[in-house]
Every structure is written in structure tokens, then in C-alpha cells.
Amino acid sequence: xxxxxxxxxxxxxxxxxxxVMLIFGLLSLVGVSDASITSLLERISxxxxxxxxxxxxxxxxxxxxxxxxxxxxxxxxxxxxxxALLEPSLGNGPLNFFxxxxxxxxxxxxxxxxxxxxxxxxxxxxxAIVTLAFGEIVRSVVMNLPAKLFGGxxxxxxxxxxxxxLFIMGFLLLLACLAVTQNLIKSKHxxxxxSIRDNEIAARATGIDVTKYKLFVFTISSFFAGVAGVLYxxxxxxxxxxxxxxxxxxxxxVMVVLGGMGSINGSLIAAALITFLNIQxxxxxxxxxxxxxNLFYAVILILIVIYRNAPGLKGFRxxxxxxxxxxxxxxxxxxxxxxxxxxxxxxxxE
Numbered sequence: 001x002x003x004x005x006x007x008x009x010x011x012x013x014x015x016x017x018x019x020v021m022l023i024f025g026l027l028s029l030v031g032v033s034d035a036s037i038t039s040l041l042e043r044i045s046x047x048x049x050x051x052x053x054x055x056x057x058x059x060x061x062x063x064x065x066x067x068x069x070x071x072x073x074x075x076x077x078x079x080x081x082x083x084a085l086l087e088p089s090l091g092n093g094p095l096n097f098f099x100x101x102x103x104x105x106x107x108x109x110x111x112x113x114x115x116x117x118x119x120x121x122x123x124x125x126x127x128a129i130v131t132l133a134f135g136e137i138v139r140s141v142v143m144n145l146p147a148k149l150f151g152g153x154x155x156x157x158x159x160x161x162x163x164x165x166l167f168i169m170g171f172l173l174l175l176a177c178l179a180v181t182q183n184l185i186k187s188k189h190x191x192x193x194x195s196i197r198d199n200e201i202a203a204r205a206t207g208i209d210v211t212k213y214k215l216f217v218f219t220i221s222s223f224f225a226g227v228a229g230v231l232y233x234x235x236x237x238x239x240x241x242x243x244x245x246x247x248x249x250x251x252x253x254v255m256v257v258l259g260g261m262g263s264i265n266g267s268l269i270a271a272a273l274i275t276f277l278n279i280q281x282x283x284x285x286x287x288x289x290x291x292x293x294n295l296f297y298a299v300i301l302i303l304i305v306i307y308r309n310a311p312g313l314k315g316f317r318x319x320x321x322x323x324x325x326x327x328x329x330x331x332x333x334x335x336x337x338x339x340x341x342x343x344x345x346x347x348x349x350e
Contacts, residue, residue, distance in 0.1 A: 013178060013265050021171035028164045038163045040279060042235045045170025046228045047275045049177050051255040051267040053224035058253065059262035060185055061217045062197030064128040066249045067115070070135030071108040071222040073244035075229025077142055077150050079104025080158035080239050083230075092159035092234075097169065101230045108226025109219050111138075116218040120211065135249055143241040155240035158233045170231050177224050181264060184220070193217055258304055 024041055027033040050068060057065045083092070083100035090096040111134075119130040142150050150156045161169070184190050193213050195203045204210055233239050255274055259266030277300060281293045307313060 041167040047271040049228040051271040053221045055267045056221045065131045067131030067135040069244040069249040070138040071225035072229040075104035075108040075226030076233040078107045079230035080233030087159045104230035105226035109223035112219040112222025120214040139241045155238040161234045
């Protein structure tokens with residue numbers, strides 16, 4: 001396939017994520033990038049992995065889960081504990097990171113299977129309550145275990161990877177998450193998953209194993225939540241269970257909802273915007289004004305929800321959105337290329 005006929009639109013998110021990683025990675029390696037920028041990119045990569053992975057359950061499977069922070073907590077604590085144990089012999093380099101990543105993500109996937117087997121028999125609000133309870137149970141158990149295991153209320157001390165490299169790892173793992181998610185959804189298994197979301201009774205009637213597919217999606221989503229947890233443990237010196245409360249699960253869900261149900265690109269954009277918004281509010285509202293952070297955050301989210309759903313703004317949204325703008329750009333580029341080819345043919349004929 002020639003570059004002229006290559007469908008770039010299918011790979012826009014890969015190109016954007018890869019481009020950001022390459023640009024800021026080079027700037028970081030030569031010592032030009034600011035520490036605050038690399039820290040922001042770390043948090044964006046973690047939030048994006050969480051949003052894309054939860055989008056598989058909420059957007060494509062159609063099930064409401066509020067326990068994503070719990071699976072992240074499992075990955076952060078178990079991966080962080082393994083990394084802390086290996087640090088004296090391996091340091092805090094890539095080998096330690098990948099071993100911790102393997103342990104934390106597989107442990108989160110295992111918990112996904114354990115929770116998913118009974119919980120996915122429920123639907124709607126009941127499933128949301130069960131997954132929310134799981135997240136709170138995990139947080140409470142970790143906090144109340146003996147301090148020598150996971151640090152108790154003070155948190156678990158974990159190795160901190162060099163800021164020059166960790167956000168690059170985060171974006172590479174985000175690309176892997178995108179590849180798994182998009183290839184799954186475009187496959188025959190993805191069509192079965194979407195059919196379950198649209199009409200579960202009809203999916204069962206056509207012979208689709210609903211329980212198997214639900215558990216499959218839930219496990220993959222939990223795996224990537226564990227990946228985000230390990231990234232989080234390497235981005236912090238201390239992992240505290242208070243950071244994985246139900247508010248964080250709801251924040252991840254907000255990213256998915258604001259980005260559009262079943263929209264991977266929308267989840268990426270919403271994750272980046274909400275992460276940036278949180279950091280800016282934390283920076284601007286300090287001291288006595290810190291109590292206003294949640295108020296401003298809530299107001300901004302309400303305005304975004306109104307913009308996305310208000311009937312009066314439907315025409316504006318359809319005219320000025322990422323899809324229509326990208327289509328116009330690609331159409332204009334295609335027209336320019338076709339005109340240039342036509343000019344070359346006329347010159348050759350003359």
C-alpha cells in the first residue's frame with residue numbers, strides 16, 4: 001500500500017501519542033524539558049491508560065464499574081512492594097520496573113477475575129455498588145495490614161524512576177493499551193462485545209457466550225488498571241491508600257463519559273484535559289482557597305456536560321468537533337494532492 005492510499009485517520013491517536021512521546025522524550029534526554037512538564041506527562045499517561053481501559057467496560061461492554069481505582073490500588077501496592085524488595089539488587093531501572101509491572105498487572109487481572117465472576121451476573125446499579133465496595137475493601141485492607149507489609153496508614157515507600165524516562169514508559173504502555181483495545185473492538189470478538197451492550201438477550205439468542213465475553217473484557221480492563229497502578233508507584237516516593245478512594249474511581253468514569261461513551265479518542269482527550277485541570281487548580285488554589293478546588297472542578301465539569309448534551313448546541317457541536325475538523329483537513333489535503341497530480345500529468349502530456 002502506498003502512502004497516498006494509506007488511511008491515516010485510523011492511526012491518528014497513535015501518531016499523536018507517539019509524536020508527543022518522541023518530542024518531549026528528546027527534549028528530556030537533552031535536558032531541555034522542564035520537570036513540571038515531565039511530571040504532567042506522567043500523570044496524563046496514567047490517566048489515559050485508566051480512561052481507555054475503563055472505556056472497554058463502560059463504553060463498549062455497557063456495564064457500569066466503579067472499582068477501577070481498586071484494581072489500580074492492587075497494581076500500585078503489589079508492584080511497588082516487588083520493586084522495593086528488588087531495589088537493593090536491581091536498583092530502580094528498567095528491569096526492576098518491568099518485573100514490578102508484570103507482577104502488579106497480573107495481580108490486578110487476577111482480582112478482576114475473582115471479582116468479575118460473581119459481580120458480572122449483576123447489572124446496572126448493583127454491579128456499580130459491588131465494584132465500588134471492592135475498591136473500598138481493597139483500600140481498607142491494605143491500610144490496616146501490618147505496617148511492615150504495605151506501610152499501613154503512612155503508605156508504602158517505593159523506588160522513584162528517573163523523570164527523564166518514566167513518562168516515556170507511560171506513553172509506550174499507553175500505545176500498547178490503545179493497540180489492544182482498538183484491535184479487540186475491531187475484531188469479531190469486539191462485534192460480539194458491542195452486541196452484548198446493544199441487546200444482551202438477542203446476543204444470547206444468537207449463541208454468544210455473554211458471561212465469557214463479560215469476564216474477558218473485565219479482566220483486560222483490570223490488567224491495564226494494574227499497569228497504571230505500577231506506573232503510579234514508580235512516579236511517587238510513597239503509595240498511600242487514601243489516593244485510591246471512590247472519588248478517584250468516579251473521576252476516571254468522568255473521563256470516559258466526557259470523552260463520549262465508546263470513544264477511545266474522546267477518552268484520551270478527556271483524560272489529558274481533566275489531569276491538566278486538576279494540576280492547575282491545585283497550583284492556583286492553595287492555602288485557604290484550596291477548599292474551592294472541588295467547587296471549581298465541579299462547575300467546569302457541569303459546563304462541559306451541558307455543552308456536550310444541550311440540544312440548542314447540537315448544530316455547533318456537529319460543525320466544530322474533532323471528527324469534522326479532521327475530515328475537512330484530510331479532504332483539503334487530498335484535494336491538494338489530486339490537483340498536484342493532475343498538474344504533473346498535464347505537464348507530462350504537453
